[in-house]
Structures are given as structure tokens and as C-alpha cells.
Amino acid sequence: MRQRRRAVVVDRVACAERLATGLNGLALSIAESEQARLLDYVEVLAAWNATHNLTAVRAPEAMVVRHLLDCLAIRPFIDGLCVADVGTGPGLPGLVLATVCGDKSFTLVEANHKKVAFLRHARRTLGLENVDIRAARVEDVVPETVFDWVLSRAFASAAQTVHHAGQLIGADTRLGLMKARDFAAEAADLPPGFVQQADHRLQVPGLDGARRFVVIGRDTSGRNAQGLS
Numbered sequence: 001m002r003q004r005r006r007a008v009v010v011d012r013v014a015c016a017e018r019l020a021t022g023l024n025g026l027a028l029s030i031a032e033s034e035q036a037r038l039l040d041y042v043e044v045l046a047a048w049n050a051t052h053n054l055t056a057v058r059a060p061e062a063m064v065v066r067h068l069l070d071c072l073a074i075r076p077f078i079d080g081l082c083v084a085d086v087g088t089g090p091g092l093p094g095l096v097l098a099t100v101c102g103d104k105s106f107t108l109v110e111a112n113h114k115k116v117a118f119l120r121h122a123r124r125t126l127g128l129e130n131v132d133i134r135a136a137r138v139e140d141v142v143p144e145t146v147f148d149w150v151l152s153r154a155f156a157s158a159a160q161t162v163h164h165a166g167q168l169i170g171a172d173t174r175l176g177l178m179k180a181r182d183f184a185a186e187a188a189d190l191p192p193g194f195v196q197q198a199d200h201r202l203q204v205p206g207l208d209g210a211r212r213f214v215v216i217g218r219d220t221s222g223r224n225a226q227g228l229s
Contacts, residue, residue, distance in 0.1 A: 008046040010060040015039055018061050018206070022069040025205035030072075034100045037126050038068055041099065044125050045090055048118050054090040065206035071096040071153070073202045074178065074213045080148025081105060086138045086165045087155030090118055093178065094151065098131045109134045109141055138164045146170050153178040158186040158216060162194055175216040183214050195219045 016039060023030055030038075045067075046060045057066050071093035078097060081104050085094030088108040098106040108131060110116050116135040123131050134141055138155075150168050152161050158177055162169070169175055174197065177183075187196045198215040 008043075008050050008060070010043045010046055012039055012043070015042055015060055015064050018064045019068060022065065022205040023072070026069065026073055028072060028075060030100055037099050038096065040126055041091075041095065041122060042068065044122050045118075048090075048121070052114050052118065054115060054118055065204070067092055068096055069204050069206060070178070070211065072100065073204050073211060074151075074176065074200075075100065077176070077200065077213060077215075078104070078149055078151075082145050082147045083107070083149045083151060084109065084143075084147045084165075084168055085151045085153075086161065086168070087152060088119070089115055089154070091122060092153050095119065095122060095126075095128070095131065097151075098128050099126060102130060105130050105132070107132045107134060107147070109136060109138050111135070111137045139167075141165075141168065143168050147173050149174050149176055151176045151178070157189070158183075158214070159189045159191055162191055162216070169218060171218055171220055173217070177214045177216065179212040179214055180209065181212075183212060187214075190216065193219055 019035055019038060042060050042063050045054065045063060049055055057063050074093065075097060083104055084107045086109045088094045088110050091108060094106045094108045108119055110119060116133060119133050123133065147168055150165055150173055155161055161177065183199055194216055196214065197217045200213040202211040202213060204211050
């Protein structure tokens, strides 16, 4: 028997206010239509989460902070046109970024079947034509294009991510890791041929403690130096 989803009450006005305040704190200008679609995402995620346990974050207003704003904080760094999100889960950060980056294409990689079902439903609901969903393990994905960015949020350590997603990382591809703690230990464990290019410290409105966006790339200089910004 198909499981019925429990009704979830989303205070859209409160969520909209939290989103607008957070965007102001991040100094991001997001069109009202895109903000509305981000709130649509929260509603869909909250509804599915009631029965499918897609995220440990239950309250819709908390989703605005811990999911939307956290993911949008890296928006200023994402240039280029082709982005992959490995181990995307319920679309974090890829689906959120795709909502506000209509000029870019996003490939979301996820092996969990219920999360893939959610991603496909959310893509249809939000009308995101710039999203491609790959239902596969990261290491099994064969790239069909050269990615400008490969993103990872709560997927694995830097070394493990490089190991699993190395075939997606070209000479000029940047691997962007969303982290919540100091990166020194992981940086020391990077495999040969990869270097840390940047460590951006972020402050997400509503979240305690700093967040980090660490950028890794292939060492094309032949040196094993690490750059920080």
C-alpha cells in the first residue's frame, strides 16, 4: 500500500521574512520570483520529509536557514556554466543553486532511491529545466561534459571525495567543499596531484559559528603549494 504523506503546515509568510532577512545579511540580490520558488522547495521538502526522512531538519523556518541560506552563501563563488553536485541528497546545494542560477546547468548525483524520487518530483514542481539527475553512485558517473565546478556538502572527507569523484574533476575544474570545521587536517590528507586553492570563511545569518567553502583543484603547476583566501 502506498504510504500517505502527512500534511505539513508551512508558515510561508514567516519563511519569506526569514529568507529575505537572510539574503540581506548575505548581501545577495535574488529576484522575487526566485525567492518564491525557493519557498516552494521548502514546502515540497517539508511535505516529503514528514514520511521519507530526507533531512534531520524538520521545521520549515529552520530549513530556510540551514538549507536555503547555507547553500546560497556560496552563490557568489560559482562561476562558469556547468556544475555537478555529488551526493546531493535532497538537492543541497545543487537544487537550491539551480533555482537562482538559470544560466547554469546542474548535474545532481544521488544513489539513494527515495531521494532521487524526491529530486525528480521537486524538479517537475519547480520547473527547473537546467537540472539533470543521475541516479547512481558518484564513482559510476561518466561525465558527458567538462564541469566548471564539482560541489559537495556533507558527502565525505576531501580525500574521499577526490577518490570517488576524481573522474569528474578536469584540469580546470574546481572542487568546492562546504564545511563547518577547520580544514587543516583534511588539507594535509589530499592525494597527490590536488591542492587547496582557497578557504572562504562564511557567516550564514541565523547559524552559529562560521561556515567554510574550501576550493580544491588539480595541481597543474607541478608544485604542491596551497593557496588560501
